Amino acid sequence: MTDKDKLSVTVDPDVAAAARAAVSSGRAGSVSAWVNEALHRQVDHERRLNGLERFLAAYESEHGTITEAEMADAVRAARAGATVVRGKRSHGAA
Known part of the structure; x- marks a missing residue:
């Protein structure tokens, strides 16, 4: 067995439920394994x-600080080259 550190943590109830569901469905071997992977x-x-x-x-x-205008240009270029997989391209997209 590999070395492990034992921790005690407090998590939100929905996260604990998701961990237990992963174990019960076979997607994780244990809650510890699920948390370790996360x-x-x-x-x-x-x-x-x-x-x-x-x-x-x-x-x-x-090259100097990247400006807001340069970031907006990059977003427009990325959207223009994107392939819509489902739905419609929004009106605001270039």
């Missing part, structure tokens, strides 16, 4: 955010 995802998420922050800081130090 914590792994959170660690990975924070690692990626930290990497993005470092990238943006380096980019902006070389």
Whole structure:
């Protein structure tokens, strides 16, 4: 068995119910396994955010601060190239 740290945590009732449902449906081996996987995802998420922050800081130090107008242009370009999978393209999309 691998080394584990035992924790005591307090969670919202709906989260506890979701964990128990995952176990009862066979999607998780135990509540501990379900929580451990969620914590792994959170660690990975924070690692990626930290990497993005470092990238943006380096980019902006070389090219200057990204402006609101540049971000709006990027959003418009992304929306223009997007494929609508269901529903209709909104009127505000370029």
